[in-house]
Amino acid sequence: MDAPVVAKDIKRTDLLQMYYYLRLTRTLEDRITALYRQGKIVGGVYTSNGMEAISVGYASALERDDIIAPFHRDMGAFLIRGITPGEVIAQYLGKRTGPTKGKDGNVHIGDLKRGVIGFVSHLADNLPVATGAALAFKLRGESRVVITNTGDGGTSRGDFHEAMNFAAVRKLPVVFFCNNNQYAYSTPLQLQMAIRDVADRAKAYGMPSEIVDGNDVAAVYLSAQRAIRKARAGDGPTFIECKTMRMHGHSEHDSAKYVPRELLEEWKKKDPIVKAELTLTQLGYANEATFREIEERAKKEVEAGVEFAEQSPLPEGPEALEGVFADEHEVKP
Amino acid sequence: MTTTAVGREVTYLEAISEALDEEMSRDERVFLMGEDIGPYGGAFRITEGFQKKYGEWRVLDTPLAESGFVGAAIGAAMMGMRPVVEMQFADFISCAFDQITEVAAKNHYRWGAAVPMVIRAPFGGGVHGGPFHSECPEGWFFHSPGLKLVAPSTPYDAKGLLKAAIRDPNPVIYFEHKFLYRRIKAVLPTEDYIVPIGKAEVKRGGTDISVITYGAMVHLALEAAEALMKEGISLEVVDLRTLMPLDKETVFESVRKTSKAIMLHEDNKTGGIGAEIAAQLAEECFDSLDGPILRIAAPDTPVPFSTPLEEYFLPKVSDIVNAARKLAAY
Numbered sequence: 001m002d003a004p005v006v007a008k009d010i011k012r013t014d015l016l017q018m019y020y021y022l023r024l025t026r027t028l029e030d031r032i033t034a035l036y037r038q039g040k041i042v043g044g045v046y047t048s049n050g051m052e053a054i055s056v057g058y059a060s061a062l063e064r065d066d067i068i069a070p071f072h073r074d075m076g077a078f079l080i081r082g083i084t085p086g087e088v089i090a091q092y093l094g095k096r097t098g099p100t101k102g103k104d105g106n107v108h109i110g111d112l113k114r115g116v117i118g119f120v121s122h123l124a125d126n127l128p129v130a131t132g133a134a135l136a137f138k139l140r141g142e143s144r145v146v147i148t149n150t151g152d153g154g155t156s157r158g159d160f161h162e163a164m165n166f167a168a169v170r171k172l173p174v175v176f177f178c179n180n181n182q183y184a185y186s187t188p189l190q191l192q193m194a195i196r197d198v199a200d201r202a203k204a205y206g207m208p209s210e211i212v213d214g215n216d217v218a219a220v221y222l223s224a225q226r227a228i229r230k231a232r233a234g235d236g237p238t239f240i241e242c243k244t245m246r247m248h249g250h251s252e253h254d255s256a257k258y259v260p261r262e263l264l265e266e267w268k269k270k271d272p273i274v275k276a277e278l279t280l281t282q283l284g285y286a287n288e289a290t291f292r293e294i295e296e297r298a299k300k301e302v303e304a305g306v307e308f309a310e311q312s313p314l315p316e317g318p319e320a321l322e323g324v325f326a327d328e329h330e331v332k333p
Numbered sequence: 334m335t336t337t338a339v340g341r342e343v344t345y346l347e348a349i350s351e352a353l354d355e356e357m358s359r360d361e362r363v364f365l366m367g368e369d370i371g372p373y374g375g376a377f378r379i380t381e382g383f384q385k386k387y388g389e390w391r392v393l394d395t396p397l398a399e400s401g402f403v404g405a406a407i408g409a410a411m412m413g414m415r416p417v418v419e420m421q422f423a424d425f426i427s428c429a430f431d432q433i434t435e436v437a438a439k440n441h442y443r444w445g446a447a448v449p450m451v452i453r454a455p456f457g458g459g460v461h462g463g464p465f466h467s468e469c470p471e472g473w474f475f476h477s478p479g480l481k482l483v484a485p486s487t488p489y490d491a492k493g494l495l496k497a498a499i500r501d502p503n504p505v506i507y508f509e510h511k512f513l514y515r516r517i518k519a520v521l522p523t524e525d526y527i528v529p530i531g532k533a534e535v536k537r538g539g540t541d542i543s544v545i546t547y548g549a550m551v552h553l554a555l556e557a558a559e560a561l562m563k564e565g566i567s568l569e570v571v572d573l574r575t576l577m578p579l580d581k582e583t584v585f586e587s588v589r590k591t592s593k594a595i596m597l598h599e600d601n602k603t604g605g606i607g608a609e610i611a612a613q614l615a616e617e618c619f620d621s622l623d624g625p626i627l628r629i630a631a632p633d634t635p636v637p638f639s640t641p642l643e644e645y646f647l648p649k650v651s652d653i654v655n656a657a658r659k660l661a662a663y
């Protein structure tokens with residue numbers, strides 16, 4: 001199916017909003033990469049370059065009360081949940097104004113008030129956690145849903161399988177996304193698993209699955225919508241494999257020489273931003289002027305974020321001792 | 334402890350059941366998860382009849398996947414529920430180690446998300462369980478900031494600490510000793526009470542030597558104290574009850590008074606909780622000490638199965654008596 005044919009089911013304003021978030025994500029991550037190259041960021045930088053459509057697509061399909069448990073290439077989802085570029089950069093710089101107040105770095109961003117479960121480095125750990133959040137909704141008879149995401153590599157861990165199985169057995173309102181970008185660090189898919197489609201894993205749990213073009217934000221959005229609708233109706237979880245390609249190194253220190261250049265060239269043509277522009281143009285929803293205006297808006301926001309983050313204070317050393325235990329008033333009502 | 338109203342005499346195991354039942358009635362956020370806890374009532378029958386009373390979802394039988402269901406409990410807790418997870422045996426907690434130490438323990442510190450959940454871990458030897466059904470895994474978690482650990486030794490504490498654990502806004506691992514399940518009984522108050530987390534208790538006052546211990550070993554220490562009284566050696570038995578956060582005040586106060594200390598636990602000796610307390614005593618109470626700090630603990634081996642091997646492995650009353658005689662000579 002051609003992208004515009006599918007995308008015509010999406011409102012113009014929604015599609016334009018997604019385009020804006022694709023741009024904001026790309027601009028923000030490019031800026032973070034630049035800060036890293038200038039030596040201003042210590043630690044790792046993980047981008048979703050070339051894969052922005054996945055988290056922008058799924059997060060756009062959620063309601064305010066829903067919850068996400070993202071992985072390390074879901075910047076678009078953070079932004080859509082209301083984490084600002086300034087907060088993200090402050091987090092990268094270890095500033096007190098970052099969502100973890102300097103306790104944790106990079107994309108380890110969590111804030112329950114904005115429906116974001118904080119990412120844990122240990123890949124797939126948050127899949128059972130997402131399942132448990134969905135269990136809470138089911139226990140209380142709420143119609144909220146949870147979306148979680150993992151890489152192809154993360155699906156090899158036991159926690160992925162334990163979460164998928166439990167969610168399917170109890171028909172929990174959770175949607176499992178998989179960002180299949182062909183590599184896990186340097187490990188190609190064929191050394192990760194003996195199947196070609198990660199979606200095949202879902203069959204073992206009796207869980208329905210879909211395979212979508214992960215570079216097409218409209219396709220991702222619509223598949224998320226279908227799965228969310230099903231989950232809200234009490235019909236259980238869905239697994240959605242998004243085919244895509246990691247266009248940067250695993251993190252910014254990694255030149256990714258192990259990825260064939262031709263493969264990258266081929267995927268460059270399928271860039272999600274270019275694809276979204278094509279869709280919007282073909283549907284008559286926007287033109288070049290709109291795109292440039294949105295691009296400028298994104299740049300301004302990111303620059304304001306850099307300024308905010310750079311001017312923010314660093315935490316004081318002894319703050320390291322705070323917050324090991326929670327107080328009763330911090331428990332979610 | 335004071336008993337204001339006369340209740341029924343209950344075992345340690347029944348005290349645990351009562352705490353769960355009362356907390357589930359009191360607070361609808363409380364629910365149970367684990368293997369075979371539903372119609373079957375759990376491997377030790379702690380939740381017998383619970384599913385009939387509270388339904389299939391609040392007494393939730395899970396697939397055999399400790400990491401998966403502990404992770405799910407964390408997620409539910411962050412959404413405002415109060416899950417109580419049952420490990421069929423404490424030994425299997427190793428399968429959920431990652432979720433407990435990396436997710437539950439660190440979430441509040443990292444990004445401010447409280448994780449109010451309890452993991453019940455039936456632990457300890459003396460029940461012919463062998464290497465995989467007798468472990469004392471508390472040492473692993475003692476070293477993970479963000480977790481609270483409790484280990485009751487009496488029915489009163491078992492009930493009061495479990496209630497306190499369920500009401501605590503943090504992840505709490507509740508180590509219940511299998512050997513004590515049906516061996517000790519007590520009459521409990523009929524009204525609601527808790528035993529606060531973080532408070533040790535002097536289970537027997539004494540003047541010569543402090544024995545710092547917890548769990549089933551408390552009863553060995555009390556037996557030894559009785560025997561030594563005849564020799565004119567007076568033991569004070571301090572039951573930690575909470576392992577993390579440690580009640581240093583009560584421990585230090587006891588040792589400053591008696592000037593001698595024995596650490597007693599069923600966990601392996603090296604790197605055990607006794608080692609940490611000994612170090613703290615050396616740092617904080619050195620001036621009060623009149624003798625070496627001694628440790629009585631299981632040797633550094635897995636828990637062996639065969640009766641003579643396990644008997645050799647577990648600390649005995651005679652070990653305490655001998656250590657106390659040695660210390661008394663200083």
Ligand SMILES: Cc1ncc(C[n+]2csc(CCOP(=O)(O)OP(=O)(O)O)c2C)c(N)n1
Nearest residue numbers: 073121122123151152153154181183184185
């Ligand atoms: C349990 C665990 N093992 C190893 C790592 C180190 N690591 C970080 S990302 C990564 C590769 C992840 O691959 P994948 O899940 O496919 O996601 P991608 O980065 O390709 O998006 C590895 C090995 C980790 N974070 N967690």
